[in-house]
Amino acid sequence: xxxxxxxxxxxxxxxxGIYGLITSxxxxxxxxxxxxxxxxxxxxxxAFSNYLDSSNLRGQVFAIFVISIAAAEAAxxxxxxxxxxxxxxxxxxxxxxxxxx
Amino acid sequence: MNLGEGVQAVSLVILSAMTIAAAMGxxxxxNIVYSAFLLGGVFISISGLYLLLNADFVAAAQILIYVxxxxxxxxxxxxxxxxxxxxxxxxxxxxxxITTALVCIGLFCLLALTVTSTPWLLTPNIAxxxxxxxxxxxxxxxxxxxPFELASVLLLVALVGAIILARREFVPDPVATEFPxxxxxxxxxxxxxxxxxxxSSSEN
Numbered sequence: 214x215x216x217x218x219x220x221x222x223x224x225x226x227x228x229x230g231i232y233g234l235i236t237s238x239x240x241x242x243x244x245x246x247x248x249x250x251x252x253x254x255x256x257x258x259x260a261f262s263n264y265l266d267s268s269n270l271r272g273q274v275f276a277i278f279v280i281s282i283a284a285a286e287a288a289x290x291x292x293x294x295x296x297x298x299x300x301x302x303x304x305x306x307x308x309x310x311x312x313x314x
Numbered sequence: 315m316n317l318g319e320g321v322q323a324v325s326l327v328i329l330s331a332m333t334i335a336a337a338m339g340x341x342x343x344x345n346i347v348y349s350a351f352l353l354g355g356v357f358i359s360i361s362g363l364y365l366l367l368n369a370d371f372v373a374a375a376q377i378l379i380y381v382x383x384x385x386x387x388x389x390x391x392x393x394x395x396x397x398x399x400x401x402x403x404x405x406x407x408x409x410x411x412i413t414t415a416l417v418c419i420g421l422f423c424l425l426a427l428t429v430t431s432t433p434w435l436l437t438p439n440i441a442x443x444x445x446x447x448x449x450x451x452x453x454x455x456x457x458x459x460x461p462f463e464l465a466s467v468l469l470l471v472a473l474v475g476a477i478i479l480a481r482r483e484f485v486p487d488p489v490a491t492e493f494p495x496x497x498x499x500x501x502x503x504x505x506x507x508x509x510x511x512x513x514s515s516s517e518n
Contacts, residue, residue, distance in 0.1 A: 231421070270443070
């Protein structure tokens with residue numbers, strides 16, 4: 214049961230992240246939702262690493278890679294949000310349609 | 315069930331409840347400063363879950379990187395773009411939210427059904443490794459060496475890109491002959507940028 218418990222927690226976290234990603238209007242909150250989803254993936258990796266591959270720990274190495282990519286993503290994403298805020302004077306996702314048409 | 319397993323089960327329940335509740339707060343609370351602080355709570359609870367999964371190094375890295383770097387970065391971004399604005403009402407916003415919630419709940423049910431109905435090939439007993447740090451270090455410098463180096467290059471590229479995207483363009487001001495006014499000297503010089511005209515008002 215413990216493996217299933219961790220996986221269900223990760224699934225719930227991922228679904229909360231998707232809900233926030235789609236419905237929130239503030240661009241910073243969208244980035245926070247992406248962080249939630251990445252953390253859910255990390256919980257999955259570590260759970261499988263512990264219960265299925267406990268002597269090799271490959272999942273922990275992948276989790277470290279995911280953490281480093283997430284840090285880079287957060288820095289670039291927040292820089293893009295700042296840049297759009299300077300040019301459009303808003304952080305509303307509904308008005309970010311520069312590339313749409 | 316002996317004492318250790320009981321403590322583990324109780325910690326799992328408490329940490330899971332903290333994680334889910336704080337994540338709901340991140341998504342649902344209207345004030346974004348509160349949700350940024352709750353995001354730190356989510357990260358700390360998740361590092362507790364990592365400790366339950368025998369991943370001590372990843373738990374420490376989680377606290378150092380997420381709480382120490384990413385969360386602080388998000389707080390700085392909120393302070394920089396914190397503008398009280400009333401969002402314009404969008405057509406069918408309630409329908410959108412309800413649809414999204416239904417889709418997310420459906421996805422969660424699907425994932426939970428898959429998790430509980432799959433027979434996992436669990437190893438009978440979890441091997442006690444002397445130190446996870448030694449094994450991770452061996453992996454990083456033998457069979458995962460190329461992704462490790464690529465990650466370092468990617469971090470450098472992200473650093474340069476973030477600086478270029480977010481920096482201010484200073485105007486080389488003409489040499490001031492007298493002392494400038496107080497509020498003028500305190501203001502950050504920035505080249506005035508024309509506001510891009512949104513196309514949403516003219517079309518749709």
